[in-house]
Amino acid sequence: MTTIKVQGSPNIYRHHEGALVEMKQIILRQGFNQGLLVTGEKSWQQAGQEIDALDLPLKKEVYRGECSRTEVERLKQVAIAMNADYLLAVGGGKVIDVTKATAASLGLPYVIVPTLASNCAAFTPLSVFYTDEGVFTDHVVFDQAAFMVAVEPRIILTTPKDYLRAGIGDTLAKWYEAKPLVEALEEYPVAVEISQYAAKLCRDVLIDLGEIARTDHHDGKATAAFTKVVDTIIMASGMVGGFGEHYGRISGAHSIHNGLTVLSETHAHLHGDKVAYGILVQLALFEAWEDIDALLPFYHALGLPTAFSDLNIGGDLLEKFNAVAVHATKPGESIHLLGVIDHVKLADAMHQLETYVQHTD
Numbered sequence: 001m002t003t004i005k006v007q008g009s010p011n012i013y014r015h016h017e018g019a020l021v022e023m024k025q026i027i028l029r030q031g032f033n034q035g036l037l038v039t040g041e042k043s044w045q046q047a048g049q050e051i052d053a054l055d056l057p058l059k060k061e062v063y064r065g066e067c068s069r070t071e072v073e074r075l076k077q078v079a080i081a082m083n084a085d086y087l088l089a090v091g092g093g094k095v096i097d098v099t100k101a102t103a104a105s106l107g108l109p110y111v112i113v114p115t116l117a118s119n120c121a122a123f124t125p126l127s128v129f130y131t132d133e134g135v136f137t138d139h140v141v142f143d144q145a146a147f148m149v150a151v152e153p154r155i156i157l158t159t160p161k162d163y164l165r166a167g168i169g170d171t172l173a174k175w176y177e178a179k180p181l182v183e184a185l186e187e188y189p190v191a192v193e194i195s196q197y198a199a200k201l202c203r204d205v206l207i208d209l210g211e212i213a214r215t216d217h218h219d220g221k222a223t224a225a226f227t228k229v230v231d232t233i234i235m236a237s238g239m240v241g242g243f244g245e246h247y248g249r250i251s252g253a254h255s256i257h258n259g260l261t262v263l264s265e266t267h268a269h270l271h272g273d274k275v276a277y278g279i280l281v282q283l284a285l286f287e288a289w290e291d292i293d294a295l296l297p298f299y300h301a302l303g304l305p306t307a308f309s310d311l312n313i314g315g316d317l318l319e320k321f322n323a324v325a326v327h328a329t330k331p332g333e334s335i336h337l338l339g340v341i342d343h344v345k346l347a348d349a350m351h352q353l354e355t356y357v358q359h360t361d
Helices: 019-030 041-052 069-082 093-106 161-182 190-219 224-247 252-260 271-285 289-302 317-328 334-338 343-360
Strands: 012-015 035-039 058-062 086-091 110-114 126-130 136-141 148-151
Touching (some): 012 224, 019 148, 035 093, 041 058, 041 086, 058 069, 093 110, 093 126, 148 224, 161 190, 161 224, 161 252, 161 289, 161 334, 190 224, 190 289, 252 271, 252 317, 252 334, 271 289, 271 334, 271 343, 289 343, 317 343
Parallel strands (some): 012 148, 086 110
Antiparallel strands (some): 126 136
């Protein structure tokens, strides 16, 4: 019998005009008295006026750029010193992840105001950890989900355009990473069926509406297409892992992302862009060239990377394929959920993809 630990969603999810006002009402109704507000400099420029207008008792702390265990410990001490009884994350993925980890270490509730539609961090009780220098180390799933997620359309519409593209790339991976994980199951538990449906929904919505949503974003319009894509990136994407657990989280594409972090030239590129490239490598690993052919026009239309050159990686590519592959196939990496894969096999898949894309273009 397949056992699944379901952690489907935050207690409350709101995505509409006025979501922040509703968030304030809920915070007051819950009796939260003193909040530690964790944010980033750019995030605060984007959303600070909206948060200040709520006039909540908050102590603002700007995080130091990474979700690292060092930073979690620092924020934990700040929260203890101020006697915080909840945390509020205002920002993108790393701000949200470091806040979740800090709240979990203290056993405190947390509320999230995402400033980007670039991943499902707001929806999932999971933090991805890096060193203080930005190299991936591991991820941790917590027992506690967010008390509330408040998505304010006005804030998301001010997001730099590249982040929506990256969010589409990261979310597209849900289908390609989750589908192989369930192929050995003789029968799907209901939770896994929900997870697989959500993963397929992610793929279908993004391919159908992704380009339209990017245009609407550029025009500053919270249209039905834009709203659906944002909910797909944050909510539907989070449901894949929330209901599927180890049958719905990550596999090859995210391991390849992790491997890319060893190359300093990739640090300037967004998480979702590197994951999108990882999808193609995962498909190349299993010689799924027809799937790659189907995705390449979509990638080109959105500007998602298909080769090392798109990630500004040059020099000795064979050496860099190998460096990425060694890190991506470390013991414990999620790529091993797909079978026996060593760094030689993975580096060869990256090389094959590079050649294939060049010939296709």
